[in-house]
Amino acid sequence: MKSIPLKSSILFALLAVSACQTQKPAATAKKATATPIWQSEAYTIYPDSVVQGAHVARVISRTELTSNYQSPANQFQSPGITFKFAINGRDNEMKSGVDHYFNCIGGNCQTPVITFGQQFKDTAEVPADTYLSQNAAMTVRLDMRPVLQAFEKQGFYTSPTGDKIFKEDFKGVYIAGNTDPLSWDFDNLGGNKSLELTDPDGDGVYEITLNLNASREEKLTAQQWKMSRDVAAFPQYNSDYPIADAMYNLALEEMINAVEPDSTLRTGKEWAGVWTRDISYSIILSMAQLQPQVSKYSLMRKVKDGRIVQDTGTGGAYPVSTDRMIWAVAAWEVYKATGDEQWLSDTYQIIKKSLEEDYKNAHNLETGLVRGESSFLDWREQTYPRWMQPADIYASENLGTNAVHYQANRVAAQMAELLNDKSAATKFKEVAARIKQSINEHLWQQEKGYYGQYLYGRNYKILSPRAEALGEALTVIFGVADEERSKAIAANTPVTDFGTPNIYPQIPGIPPYHNNGIWPFVQSYWSLAVAKAGNEKALMESISAIYRPEALFLTNKENFVAANGDYAGTQVNSSNMLWSLSGSLSMVYKVLFGMDFQVDKLLLNPLVPKAFAGNHKLTNYTYRKAVLNIEMSGHGNQINSITMDGKPMEKPEIPAGLTGTHSINIELANNEVGGEVNHTIDYTSPETPKVAYTSGELTWPAVEGAVAYQVTKNGAPLEKTQSTSFAVNAGAYAEYMVLALDKEGVSSFGSEPVVVVADKYKSVYELEKSAPKANLPYRDYSGNGFVEISKKKNTSIKIEVTVPEDGSYALDFRYANGNGPINTENKAAIRTLKADGKFAGTIVLPQRGTDEWSNWGYTNAVEVPLKKGRHTISLSFEPHNENMNGEINQAMVDLMRVVKLK
Numbered sequence: 001m002k003s004i005p006l007k008s009s010i011l012f013a014l015l016a017v018s019a020c021q022t023q024k025p026a027a028t029a030k031k032a033t034a035t036p037i038w039q040s041e042a043y044t045i046y047p048d049s050v051v052q053g054a055h056v057a058r059v060i061s062r063t064e065l066t067s068n069y070q071s072p073a074n075q076f077q078s079p080g081i082t083f084k085f086a087i088n089g090r091d092n093e094m095k096s097g098v099d100h101y102f103n104c105i106g107g108n109c110q111t112p113v114i115t116f117g118q119q120f121k122d123t124a125e126v127p128a129d130t131y132l133s134q135n136a137a138m139t140v141r142l143d144m145r146p147v148l149q150a151f152e153k154q155g156f157y158t159s160p161t162g163d164k165i166f167k168e169d170f171k172g173v174y175i176a177g178n179t180d181p182l183s184w185d186f187d188n189l190g191g192n193k194s195l196e197l198t199d200p201d202g203d204g205v206y207e208i209t210l211n212l213n214a215s216r217e218e219k220l221t222a223q224q225w226k227m228s229r230d231v232a233a234f235p236q237y238n239s240d241y242p243i244a245d246a247m248y249n250l251a252l253e254e255m256i257n258a259v260e261p262d263s264t265l266r267t268g269k270e271w272a273g274v275w276t277r278d279i280s281y282s283i284i285l286s287m288a289q290l291q292p293q294v295s296k297y298s299l300m301r302k303v304k305d306g307r308i309v310q311d312t313g314t315g316g317a318y319p320v321s322t323d324r325m326i327w328a329v330a331a332w333e334v335y336k337a338t339g340d341e342q343w344l345s346d347t348y349q350i351i352k353k354s355l356e357e358d359y360k361n362a363h364n365l366e367t368g369l370v371r372g373e374s375s376f377l378d379w380r381e382q383t384y385p386r387w388m389q390p391a392d393i394y395a396s397e398n399l400g401t402n403a404v405h406y407q408a409n410r411v412a413a414q415m416a417e418l419l420n421d422k423s424a425a426t427k428f429k430e431v432a433a434r435i436k437q438s439i440n441e442h443l444w445q446q447e448k449g450y451y452g453q454y455l456y457g458r459n460y461k462i463l464s465p466r467a468e469a470l471g472e473a474l475t476v477i478f479g480v481a482d483e484e485r486s487k488a489i490a491a492n493t494p495v496t497d498f499g500t501p502n503i504y505p506q507i508p509g510i511p512p513y514h515n516n517g518i519w520p521f522v523q524s525y526w527s528l529a530v531a532k533a534g535n536e537k538a539l540m541e542s543i544s545a546i547y548r549p550e551a552l553f554l555t556n557k558e559n560f561v562a563a564n565g566d567y568a569g570t571q572v573n574s575s576n577m578l579w580s581l582s583g584s585l586s587m588v589y590k591v592l593f594g595m596d597f598q599v600d601k602l603l604l605n606p607l608v609p610k611a612f613a614g615n616h617k618l619t620n621y622t623y624r625k626a627v628l629n630i631e632m633s634g635h636g637n638q639i640n641s642i643t644m645d646g647k648p649m650e651k652p653e654i655p656a657g658l659t660g661t662h663s664i665n666i667e668l669a670n671n672e673v674g675g676e677v678n679h680t681i682d683y684t685s686p687e688t689p690k691v692a693y694t695s696g697e698l699t700w701p702a703v704e705g706a707v708a709y710q711v712t713k714n715g716a717p718l719e720k721t722q723s724t725s726f727a728v729n730a731g732a733y734a735e736y737m738v739l740a741l742d743k744e745g746v747s748s749f750g751s752e753p754v755v756v757v758a759d760k761y762k763s764v765y766e767l768e769k770s771a772p773k774a775n776l777p778y779r780d781y782s783g784n785g786f787v788e789i790s791k792k793k794n795t796s797i798k799i800e801v802t803v804p805e806d807g808s809y810a811l812d813f814r815y816a817n818g819n820g821p822i823n824t825e826n827k828a829a830i831r832t833l834k835a836d837g838k839f840a841g842t843i844v845l846p847q848r849g850t851d852e853w854s855n856w857g858y859t860n861a862v863e864v865p866l867k868k869g870r871h872t873i874s875l876s877f878e879p880h881n882e883n884m885n886g887e888i889n890q891a892m893v894d895l896m897r898v899v900k901l902k
Contacts, residue, residue, distance in 0.1 A: 002709035009639070011622040011736075013470040018236070022743075025115070029423065031764050032149045032673045032681050034046050035047075036046075037241065037243070037544070037611045037612070037895075038540055038541065038543075038544040038611060040503070041497070041500075042497040042498060042565065043544075043548055043565070045243065045544045045547060045548065045763060046243070047240075047241050047242060047243060048242045048243055049243065049551075050243065050547065050548050050551040050552055052069075052098045052548065052552060052565065052724050053067075054199055055067070055068060055069045055070070055552055056068055057069065057551035057552045057554070058710075059242040059243055059245075059551075060175070061242075061246075062238070062242060062245040062246055062249055063227035063246070063249050064224070064225065064226045064227065064228065064246075064552055065225045065226075065250065065551060066223060066224050066225075066804050067222070067223065067244050067552050067553070067554050068223070069549065069552040069553060071566050071567065071568035072566060072780050073180075073566060073568035073569055073746075073772045074562070077131055077132040077179070077213050078131070078132060079103050079104050079105055079126060079130055079131060079132045079133075080101060080103055080122075080126070081101070081102050081103070081104050081132075081138065081177060081178070081179050081182075081212070082099045082100070082101050082177055082178045082179075083099065083100050083140070083175055083177030083178070083182055084098075084099045084100055084175075084176055084177070085100070085114075085116055085142055085174070085175055085197070085888070086112040086146070086173065086175070086176055086186060086189055086190075087116075087157075087159070087163075087166065087170065087172075087173050088169070088170065088171045088172065088173075088174075088190050088849070088852070089171075089172075089186060089187075089189035089190020089191065090186060090190070090849075091161070091176070091186045091386070092159045092161045092162065092163040092165070093116060093117055093159060093161070094117060094119060094159075094160050094161065095160060095161055095690065096386060096687075096688075096690055097687060097690070097701070098119055098129065098518060099119070099177075100114060100119060100120045100121070100318075101120070101121045101122055102122045102137055102140075103121065103122045103124055104132060104133075104138045104212060105126070105130065106133060106136070107133045107135070107136055107137065108136070108137045108138075108139075108559075109136065109138050109139070110138070110139040110140075110141070111138075111139070111140050111141055112141070113141045113142070113205060114140075114141065114142055114143065114478070115142075115143040115146065115824065116142060116143060116144050116147050116173070117146070117147075117159060118147060123226065123708070132179070132212060133212075133213065134213050134215055135211060135212075135213065135214055135215060136212040136213055137209055137210070137211060137212075138209065138210045138253065139207060139208070139209045139210075140175060140197070140207065140208050141205055141206070141207050141210075141212065142173065142197055142205065142206045142207070143171060143204065143205055144199070144204050144205070144206050145204035145205075147165075148204050151167035151170065152167075155167050158716030159231060163511060163779055164353075164674070164794070166400070166779055166854055167377055169851075169852065169854055169855075171190065171191075172190075172196050172197075173193050173196070173197050174190065174192065174195050174196050174197065175197060175207055175210075176195070178191055178509075178511070179212055179213070179799045180212065180213065180214065181194065181195070181210060181211070181212075181214070182195070182210070183511060183571060184381070184509060184510060184511060185379075185381065185511070185571060186381070187379070187380060187381065187821065187822050187823035188397065188823060190821070190849075190850075191794070192849075195208070196208070210307070213272070216452075221723075222554045222555070223554075224554070225250060225554040225555075227249055227253055229253045229256045229257070231249065231252045231253060231256065231386060232620075234252055234255075234290060234620070234623075235290070235615075235618055235619065235620050235621040236618070236619045236620055236723065237249075237588050237617070237618050238616075238617045239614065239615060239616045239617070240243060240614035240615050240616075240620075241612060241614070243547060243551065244547070244587075244588075244612065246551070247546075247547050247550050247551065247584055248584070248585065248588055250550060250554070250555075250556070250584075251550070251556060251581040251582075251584040251585045252585065254555065254556055254576045254581045254792035255287075255290065255291070255578075255581055255585070257269075257292070257576050258576060258578045258581065259294055261281050262817065263293070263294050263297050264294065264298045264301055265278075265279050265282065265287065265291075265294060265295070265298045265578055266578065267574075267577070267578050268558055268574035268575070268576055268577040268578055269574050269575045269576040269579075269785070270558075270572075270573075270574035270575070271574055271609070274301045274302060275302075275311055275312065275738050276302045276309055276310065276311050276312075276324050276326075276327055277312070277323055277324070277326055277375065277376055278293070278578055278579055279298045279299065279302070279578070280299070280326040280327045280329065280330035281326060281330075281521060281525075281579050281582075282335065282521070282578045282579040282582035283295045283298070283330040283333055283524075284326075284329055284330050284333050285521070285524055285579065285582040285583050285585070285586040285590070286582045286583075286585040286586045286589055286590070287578075287582055288330070288334045288336075288338075288339070288571075288597075289331040289337055289589055289595070289884070290335045290585070292334055292337055292338045292813070295330070295334050295369050296334060296340075296343060298687045299327060299330060299331055299334070299347075300661050302324075303350055303885065304884075304886070305882075306349065306350060306352060306353050307350060307353050307354045307357065308322065308324045308325065308327045308328070308351070308354040308886050309884060310322065310323075310324040310826075311324075311826070311884070312378055312603050312651050312824065313373055313378050314373055314378060314380050314390045314393050314822065314823060314846070314884065315389075315390025315391070315393070315394070315822055315828050315846025315847050315848075316390070316817070316819070316820055316825055316826055316827045316828030316829075316846050316847040316884075316885075317825070317826040317828060317884045318361075318826070318828065318883055318884045319358070319361045319362045319371070319372060319394060319830065319842070319844060320372065320373055320390050320391075320393055320394040320828055320844065320846050321372055321373040321378055322358060322362045322370060322372030322401060322405070322406050323372065323373070323374075323376065323400070323401050324354065324710065325351075325354065325358065325377035325405055325408035326353040326375065326404045326408070327351075328347075328354070328355075328407075328411050328412065329404070329408060329411055329576060331343075331347040331350075331351065331411075331856075332347075332411040332414070332415070333597065333756065334548075335347070335415075335456040335599075336597035336598060336599060336613070337597050337623075337624075338624065339624055342420060344415060345419060345421065345830070347415075347417040348416070348421075351408065351411065351412050351415065352412060352416075352424065353367070354751050355408060355409065355412055355428070355431075356880070357372065357486050357880045357882075358405070359431070360832075360839075360878075360880045361830060361842045361844075361880060361881070362842070364397060366863070367397060367438055367442055367455070368434045368435060368437065368441075368442075369397040369402050369435065369439070369442060369455070369843070370397065370401060370402050370405040370498060370696055371394055371395055371396065371397055371433065371890070372393075372394060372396075372397075372398065372401050373393050373394075373396070373398065373401065374398045374399075374400055374401060374454065374468065374471070375398065375400035375401045375403075375404050375451070375470060375471070375474075376400070376470060376522075377400070377446075377468070377502060377503070379468075379513060379514055379628075379823070380393065380822065380823065381507075381510055382507075382510055382513050382514035382515045383453075383502070383503055383507070383514050384396075384456070384749075385456075385688050385749040385750070385752070386688065387688070387751070387752035388456065388844035389846075389848075389857055389858075390822060390828070390844075390847070390848075391845075391846055391857065391858065391859050391860045392456070392458070394457075394844045394846065394858070394860055395456075395860040395861075396454045396455060396461075397442070397455040397461070397472030398453070398454040398468075398471065399439070399443050399451050399452065399453060399454060399455055399467055399468050399472070399475070400470045400474055401471075402438075402439050402443075403439070403471055403474035403475050403478055403480055404474065405435055406432050406435040406439070406478060406480055407432075407474070407478040409428045409429075409431045409432035409435065410428070410429075410432045410478070411845055412424070412425075412428040413425045413426075413428035413429045413432065416428060416878065418599070422734070427823070436479075436480050437474065437478075439451070439480050439481070440481075440485075442455060443455070443463065444485070444526055445463075448465065448467075448492060448498065449466075449488040449489065449491065449492030450467055450472055450488065450489045450492050450493045451467075451471060451472060451475060451481075451489070452464055452465050452466070453465070453466040453471070454468075454504065455470045456750070457715060457735070457750065457753055458735060458753045458755075458861065459733075459735055459753075459861055459863065459901055460714040460715035460716075460735045460753075461715055461805050462712055462715050462737060462750055464502060464749065465723065465747065466503045466505065466685075467493050467494055467503065467504045468502070468503055469493065469500045469501065469502055469503070469504075469522050469523075469525075469526055470502070470522045470525055472489050472493050472526075472529070473522070473525040473526045473528065473529035474525065474529075475489065476529035476530075476532055476533055477525065477528050477529050477532060479557065483533075485638030486529070486532065486533040487533050487534070487535070488532075489529070489533065490529065490530040490533035490535040490538050490675065490679060491535060491538070491631070491675065491676040491677065492678050493526075493678060494677050494678050494680045495538070495541065495677055495678060495680065496562055496563075496679075496680060496681065496682045497565070497681075497682070498518055498545060498548070498549075498560070498562060498564070498565035499518040499523050499542070499545030499562070500518065500523055500526045500542065500545070501516065501517065501518055501562040501578070501682070502514050502515070502517050502518070502519060502562075503515065504680075504683070505560070505683040505684055505685045505746055506682065506683065506684045506685065507685065507749075508684050508685065508686070508687050509687065511569075511570075511571055512561040512562065512569050512570045512571065513559065513570050513571040513572060515560065516561060516562045516563055516682070516684075517559045517560070517562055517570055518545070518559065518560055518561075518562045518565075519558065519559045520545075520546055520549065520550070520556060520557065520558075520559075520577075520579075520580040520583055520584070521543055521577075521579035521580050521582065521583045523545050523546050524536075524546060524580075524582075524583025524585065524586055524587065525583070526542050527539055527542040527543060527546070527583075527586075527587060527591055528590055528591065530542060530675070531590075531591050531594075531607045532600070533675075534607075534637060534673055534674075534675065535673075535674075535675030535676070535677075536607065536609050536610070536673035536674060536675050536676050537674065537675040537676060538675050538676075538677045539591065539607065539609055539675075540609040540611055540612075540677075541677055543587055543591070545582065546583065546584055546587060547584075548565070549565070549567065550580075550584055553567055553575075555575040555576055556575070556576060556577050556580035556581040556584060557574070557575060557577060557580060558570075558572070558573050558574040558575075558577040558580060559573055560573075562682055563682045588618065589618075591607060592606060592607070592608055592612070592616055592632075593606050593616070593618060593630060594606040594607060594637075599651045599656075600655070600656045601614075601654060601655050601656055602623050602653070602654040602656070603652065603653055603757075604630075604639075604642070604652040604653070604654070604664075604666070605637070605652070606632060606637065606639070606666065606668065607637040607673065608632070608634065608635045608636065608637075608668060609635065609671075609673075610636075611633045611672075612635065613634060613670070614633065614634075614635075615631070615632070615633050616631075616632045616633075617629075617630070617631050617632070618630045621827075623654060623658070624658070625654055625657075625658070625659045625660075626654070626658040626659055626661070626662060626674055627660070627661040627662070628654065628661075628662055628663075628664055629662070629663045629664070630663075630664045630665075630666065631663070631664070631665050631666070632665075632666040632667075632668065633666070633667055633668065634667055634668030634669065634670045635668055635670055636668045636669050636670050636671035636672070636673055637668075637671065637673050638668065638669035638671045639666060639667070639669065639833050640667045640668060640669040640670075641665075641666075641667045642664065642665070642667070643664070643665045644662055644663070644664050644898055645662055645663055645832055646663075649664075652666070671732050683744075683746065685703065685742070685746050685747065685748050685749070686703050686704070686706050686740040686742050686746070686747070686748040687740065687742070687748060688703075688738050688740070688748045688750070688751055689701075689702050689703055689709065689738045689739070689748065689751045690751060690752075691736070691737075691738050691751040691752070691754050692754070693728070693736075693754045693756055696727060696728060696729065696730070697725055697726065697727050697766050698711070698725060698726040698727075698728055698736055698738065698754060699724060699725045699726075700724050700725075700738055700751065701724065702724050703740040703745075703748065704741035705740075705742045706741060706742060706745050706748075707722070707740065707741060707742060708720050708721065708722050708740075708741045708849045709721050709722070709723070709724070709738050709740055709741065710738070710739040710741060710747065711726050711736060711737075711738050712736065712737045712738075712750065713734055713735070713736055713741070714733075714734060715733050715735070718736075720741075726738075728756050730755075730756050730757065730758050731757075731758055732757065732758070732761065732902070733755070733756070733757045733761060733899060733900060733901045733902065734756045734757065734901075735753045735754070735755050736748070736755075736756065737750035737752075737753050737754075738751045738753045739751070747883070749753045755899075757899060757900075760804070761899060762897065762898065762900070763801070763803075763897070763898045763899075763900040764782075764895050764896070764897055764898075765799050765801060765895060765896045765897075765898065766782065766783035766894075766895050767786060767787040767797065767799070767813075767893045767894060767895055767896060768783060768784055768785040768786060768787055769783075770787075770797055770798060770799045770800070771787045771794045771797045772787065772794070773785035773786070773787065774786055774787055774788040774892060776788065776853070776892070777890060778816065778853040778854050779854045780854045780856060781856070781892075781894045782814070782894055782895055783894070783895065786892045786893060786894045787892070787893045787894075788818075788890070788891075788892055788893075789829070789831070789875070789877070789890065789892075789893055790888075790889065790890040791877060791887075791889050791890075793875045795876060796874055796875070796876035797874065797875045797876070797893075798872055798873070798874045799872070799873045799874070799875070799896055800871075800872055800873075801870070801871050801872075801873055802868060802869065802870050803850050803866045803867075803868060803869070803871065803898065803900070805868050805900075806866070806867050806868050806900045807865075807900045807901070807902060808863055808864070808865050808866075808895075808900070808902050809863070809864050809865075809866050809898050809899060809900050810861040810862070810863055810864075810898075810899045810901050811833065811840075811861060811862050811863075811864055811873065811896060811897070811898055812843075812858050812859050812860065812861035812862070812896070812897050813843060813845070813858065813859045813875070813892070813893050813894070813895065813896050813897075814856055814857070814858055814894040814895045814896075814897075815856065815857065815859055815891050815892060815894065816848060816852070816854065816855055816856050816857075816891065816892040816894070816902060817829055817845050817846060817847050817848050817890070817891040817892070818847075818848065818849060818850065818851045818852045818855065819847055819850075819888055819890060820847040820850055821847060821849060821850050822846075822847060822848065822849060825847060825885075826883060826884035826885045827847055827883060827885045827888045827889070827890070828844060828845065828846045828847060828883050829844070829845035829846075829883070829889050829890055829891040830842065830843075830844055830845070830877075830881040830882075830883055830889065831843045831845070831875050831876060831877055831878075831881055832875075832876050832877070832878045832880075832881055833870060833873070833874070833875060834873070834874045834876065835863075835864045835866065835872075835873055836871055836872055837872070837874075840862050840864045841863075841864070842860075842862070842881075843859050843860065843862065843875060844859060844860055845859055845891040845893075853892060856894060858897075863901060873896070875893070875896075888898075
C-alpha cells in the first residue's frame with residue numbers, strides 16, 4: 001500500500017437503488033432499434049453509449065463523450081453507525097466483532113458518554129424509510145478515566161483485548177467505524193487528527209464531532225470529455241464501434257497526462273511519483289509498446305544498489321512483500337518491443353541480483369513456493385485475516401506473487417541464454433519449473449476449477465479457497481496453468497455484475513478497496529487470460545466491465561465498488577490511473593489484434609468477439625524500425641487470410657528486422673469461439689472465529705450465519721462440528737484452526753492458530769544470556785532484558801541449545817521493531833538463521849508501529865531438523881539480508897522459542 005493519509009470509506013447496500021435499476025430507463029434513452037453489444041440486468045453497452053439505469057454515457061464522436069452519471073454515495077445510507085475506539089490507533093478497545101452501535105437521527109445527534117472498553121448498543125426503534133441525513137453532525141463522547149487512572153496507578157492499562165498500553169506510549173485515542181469519514185482501517189488510523197478524540201477541559205471525557213455523509217465534489221463526475229491533446233504521434237484506432245474508438249482515445253489522452261516533466265510515468269492523478277508494481281503492470285499491458293523510452297526511465301528509477309526496489313508493502317516492505325519481481329517481466333517486455341541490446345545487458349544484471357536475494361530471503365525450500373504478500377493486494381486487512389501480523393504475511397505463499405516469480409525466473413533464463421550465461425540460465429529454468437510445479441501441487445483446487453488464494457497459518461498451513469482475480473489471470477497468461485486448467489479457470493472463476501472482483505467471496509466488516517473492489521487493470525489482465533484460454537463469452541463480459549466505468553466516469557478510475565459499480569465508495573481512489581488506462585489500451589493491441597512480442601518477431605493472434613464483428617483499423621503503429629497499418633475484418637480467433645503489402649503472409653508474424661511502412665490486411669474466419677462464465681452474486685463469507693484454549697478445550701463465540709465449524713489440526717481437516725467447543729489433549733505438537741461454514745458451505749478464514757503442546761516439547765532461551773543486554777528504556781520484555789540487533793550491533797548472536805531427542809523443531813523469536821508503522825515504509829529487519837553453521841532459513845522482524853518499542857510480537861518460524869544433544873544456533877546479518885532502506889535494519893530481540901514439531 002502506498003504511503004497515504006486515511007481517506008473516506010463508505011459501505012454500500014449491495015445494489016444502491018439509483019445505481020442499479022433495471023434497463024427500463026434505457027428505453028427512453030435509446031432508440032428502440034438499437035442493438036446492444038453486451039447486456040445484463042446491471043448495465044448495457046451499445047455501439048455508441050453505455051446505459052446503467054438512469055445513467056447514460058453517450059459517444060458524440062470518436063473524441064468526445066458526455067455522461068450524466070452521479071454517484072449514489074449519499075443516498076439511502078443507514079442511520080445506524082457502528083464504531084469503536086482505538087488507543088494509539090490500534091484495534092484494542094474490545095474483542096473482534098464487539099462494537100458500539102448508535103442511531104444518528106436528524107441533522108445533529110450526540111451519543112451518551114461511553115466508557116472505553118464497555119460496549120454501547122442503541123436499542124431505540126428507527127422508523128421505516130429513515131436514512132442518514134446528508135452532512136449530519138454526530139458528536140461522540142468517550143469516558144477515558146478508567147484508562148487514565150490505570151496509567152497513574154500502575155503505569156499501564158490492559159485492554160479487554162489483552163493489549164498492554166504503557167503510559168509513556170499513549171499517543172491519543174481515535175475512532176474507527178463503518179460510515180464515512182470513519183473506516184475500519186486501523187493501519188492508517190493512528191496519527192490521523194481528523195479522527196482523534198480530544199479532551200480540552202482535562203476532565204477525562206474525550207469528544208469528537210464527525211461530519212457524516214458529507215456531500216463532496218469528488219463524488220461527482222465530469223459531464224463531458226473532449227479530446228484536448230495531440231495524439232497524432234501514437235497509433236490511431238478506428239472501428240465500426242464508436243464506443244470502442246472513444247474509449248481508446250480517452251485512454252490515449254490520459255496516457256499523455258500520465259507522463260511527468262522528467263519523462264517518467266505518473267501512477268495516477270492522486271498518486272505522484274513512480275511505483276514499482278504500478279509502472280511494471282502498466283508497461284506489460286501497453287506502455288512498452290507506446291512509450292518504450294519513458295518505460296525505461298521509469299523502471300530504472302526503481303533500482304537502488306543494483307537491485308529492484310520493493311517500494312510498498314506491509315510491515316516495512318521487503319521481504320514481507322516480494323512482488324517487486326514484476327519489474328523483471330516489464331523490463332523483458334520493453335526489450336522484446338525495442339530489441340535494445342544494451343537494455344538487455346543492463347537489466348539482466350539487476351534481475352539476477354534481485355532473484356539471488358529472493359532465493360535466500362523468500363523461498364520456502366520445503367513447498368517450493370515463494371513467501372510474501374499478495375501481489376498488489378498489499379493492504380493487510382483488505383485480503384488477510386485480521387489476526388495475521390506482518391510476520392505471518394511474510395510466511396504466507398500467495399498465488400499471484402508466485403506467478404510473478406515464476407515468470408521472472410523464466411525471463412531471467414531467456415536473458416541469460418541470449419547473453420551466454422549458461423549456468424545461470426539452467427538455474428533460473430530449474431527454479432521456474434519448481435515454482436510452477438509447486439503452484440499446481442499446493443494451490444490448485446480441482447473441485448472449484450481454479451487456484452486458491454494463498455497458503456497461510458503458522459507452522460502448518462492451510463489453503464484459502466478464495467479466488468484471486470489477478471493471480472488466476474497471471475497463471476494463464478504466463479503458462480503456469482496448462483491448456484485444460486486455463487479453460488477451467490476462465491469458465492469457473494467467479495464474476496459478479498460489474499466485473500471480476502479482486503477476491504471472491506468478500507471479507508465481512510472490511511470496507512471496499514481491495515476487498516469488495518474491482519480494479520480495471522486487474523480486469524484487463526483477466527481479459528488477456530480469457531482471450532488466451534479461448535473464452536469469447538468471458539472476454540466480451542470483461543471488455544464491457546472495462547468500458548462501462550471508463551465511459552460513465554469519463555476517466556480511467558483506479559477502482560470501484562464490486563457490489564454496485566460506483567467509484568465513490570472505496571477507501572482511496574484516483575482518476576487518470578496509469579494501469580487502468582494501460583489496460584484499456586491493451587484491449588486493442590493485445591486482445592483484438594492479439595499482439596504478442598517475441599525476441600525476434602511480433603505475433604498476431606487476434607480474438608474479435610462476435611459482438612464486435614466488422615472492421616477494425618490500427619494505423620501508425622511502430623514496431624522497432626517499422627511502421628504498420630493494419631486492417632482487420634470479421635470476428636473469431638482464426639485467421640482466414642493475412643497479407644502484407646498485398647502479398648500473402650506464410651504466418652501471422654512480423655519479423656523484428658522489418659523496416660519501413662507496411663500495410664497488413666487480416667480477414668478473420670468468423671468462427672464460433674464459445675466459452676462459459678461463472679456469473680454469480682456478490683457474496684460475503686462468515687466472520688473468522690476467535691478461538692481460545694483452556695483446560696483441554698478449544699472454545700469460540702458463535703459466528704453469525706454459521707451452521708457448522710471445521711476444526712483443522714496441523715493443516716489437515718480434523719472434524720466438522722455444530723458445537724462452539726472442541727476437546728483436545730496436550731501431548732505432541734498440535735496446531736488447531738477453526739473455520740466457520742455458512743448454509744451455502746462457504747467458509748470463513750481460519751482462526752488464529754492455537755498451539756497445544758506438552759511442556760516437555762518446548763524450550764525458551766533468553767537472548768540477553770547470549771549477547772550484551774540493551775540499555776534502552778523499553779518495557780514488557782521477559783527475563784532480565786533484551787538485545788538490540790542492527791547493522792553495527794550484535795550482527796551475529798550465537799545461542800547454545802540442547803534438545804532432548806531427535807526431531808524437527810520450530811525456532812522463532814520474540815521481538816520489537818518500532819522503526820515504522822505496520823502499513824508502510826521500508827525498515828523490516830532481516831536476519832539469517834543457521835544451525836551448527838549451516839543455513840537454516842530467514843528470520844524476518846517486520847515493523848510493528850512507529851516508536852512502539854514495547855510492542856512485542858513473534859517472527860516467522862523456521863523448521864530445523866536437530867539431533868538429540870547440544871547445538872549452536874546463530875542469528876546473523878548477512879549481505880543478502882539488506883532491506884529496502886539500506887541504513888536502518890534494526891530490531892530488539894527478547895527470546896527464542898524452540899518447539900518440537902515432529
